Amino acid sequence: MLEFKNVSYSVGEKQILKNINLEISDRFVAVTGPNGSGKSTVAKLISGIITPTEGRIFFNGEDITEMSITDRAKAGISFAFQQPVRFKGITVKDLISLASGKNISVSESCAFLSEVGLCAKDYINREVNASLSGGELKRIEIAMINARGTVMSVFDEPEAGIDLWSFNNLIKVFEKMYERTQGTIMIISHQERILNIADKIIVLADGEVVEYGDKDAVFPKLMDVRTGCRFTKTTLV
Amino acid sequence: MDKIQQNLLEQVAGIHEVPEGAYSLRINGQLHGKNSSENIEIVRKEDKPGIDIYIKEGTKNESVHIPVILSQSGLKELVYNDFHIGEGCDITIVAGCGIHNGGSENSEHSGIHSFFVGKNARCKYIEKHYGEGDGNGKNVMNPTTVVELAEGAYLEMETAQIKGVDSTNRVTNAKLDKNATLIVREKIMTHGDQYAETTFDVELNGENSGTHVISRSVACDRSKQKFISRVKGNAKCSGHTECDAIIMDEAQVSAIPEILAQNPDASLIHEAAIGKIAGEQLIKLMTLGLSEKEAEEEIVNGFLR
Secondary structure, three states: OEEEEEEEEEOOEEEEEEEEEEOOOOEEEEOOOOOOOOOHHHHHHHHHOOOEEEEEEEOEEEEOOOOOHHHHHHHOOEEEEEOOOOOOEHHHHHHHHHHOOOOOOOOHHHHHHHOOOOOOHHHOOEEOOOOOOOHHHHHHEEEEEEHHHHOOEEEEOOOOOOOOOOOOHHHHHHHHHHHHEEEEEEOOOOOHHHHOOOOEEEEEEOOEEEEEHHHHHHHHHHOOOOOOOOHHHHHHO | HHHHHHHHHHHHHOOOOOOOEEEEEEEEEEEEEOOOOOOOOEEEEEOOOOEEEEEEEOEEEEEEEEEEEOOOOOOEEEEEEEEOOOOOOOOEEEEEEEOOOOOOOOOEEEEEEEEEEOOOOOOEEEEEEEEEOOOOOOHHHHOOEEEEEOOOOOEEEEEEEEOOOOOOEEEEHHHHHEOOOEEEEEEEEEEOOOOOEEEEEEEOOOOOEEEEEEEEEEOOOOOOOEEEEEEEEEEEEEEEEEEEEEEOOOOOEEEEEEEEEOOOOOEEEEEEEEEEOOOOHHHHOOOOOOHHHHHHHHHHHHOOO
């Protein structure tokens, strides 16, 4: 479904990603690795916020390397930011309506909020401004991706800042999302419990893919510090 | 009323025909109609253009509409409207001015509105300014608002000028007595070569008086805006003034907030921020499938809501 062919990305002299080759078509794909390994860069390349300095990206067989953010969104790619954006004057309902691509009813938008553990009545007319906490914004960000219901959804550390809400609920959200979209959900995460639900795990280190395979094969290596995997020491200890 | 006038009325007052209850409707420099109600008396001024509006003390949950429509190009007028709001009232006043200028001469409406708000009265004042027209003539509006709030009085002003006003100079002067509160929410959007200047002078004279003056504006194309706010604290009081502007294209915005404390218990704050639309806001909306232009419109509409 999604393919990176010899993708590199540099800023000036600094090479952030080095010759990445990936084929992604599974249900849940987790991306992990130390800070600065290039995980968020992969998400930005998929959504079109940045374009590769070398290599091509394909989505459902089509070369999308030069495609705009808007056109990729329309083609079925969604991206939940690591740090959600605030807007003065724009309400939660506005964003969920925009995400769903139509003027949805209050009860429909409430359903998306309830799913991420927010009491819809309290939030639906709130402005997405500085009065919302980081955790609240993260949940709204997830609700927006849910409202879009696209075949490819990328989440950049969705669990960060969500304290009181159990991971089980977050995982349920992803499972329900899959039931609806039957697509691919890519989750950038350091959390063991999120990595544990993945079908495949990609491990990045220093701008390169150091592991990519079935969870059952990759996960034990990440967990077993005694094997002395160089990337586990920095991320999961 | 013709179609053009009906449309202007819709834009500034959200109504299609003469309003219900107390109203005064002014079209092309003439009083088109007025209606008093049991508690609200509207009297035409004898010595100059304009009206006096007397609201009986204790009047609650009533409203007054006083729209002004100009569809004749080249008309210039200066109108005085005085609101005398009795003690303990709770009312809404809807004003607004719409100009359609299809000619080459400038059309100009200057309104001087004075509010005398009685003890413990509450008043919400809503004012919309709108201009349109296909001629070369400019639409000019220069509103002056004078506010005197008696002890415990509360006035909330919501003013909006979103479209079609080529030049405006808004002046608001307010004096607040003990326990009085003034809230101002101003929204301005300018396009083309438009110019908008707005000046607030608020004197907090009474103990525990307070004000929030909040201006949100968007300047596009080559338009220019100037925001001046002066809040004086002459007693134990609280004052807050905020100017938040989005700047686009080659527009210019200047914000000049001044706070003057003349009493050690005066607590005054000013905030001013001018900047373009944040790139991350555009990107977020584009990842939802909006084009860059659509994203920009959503952000501006929300900001000025």
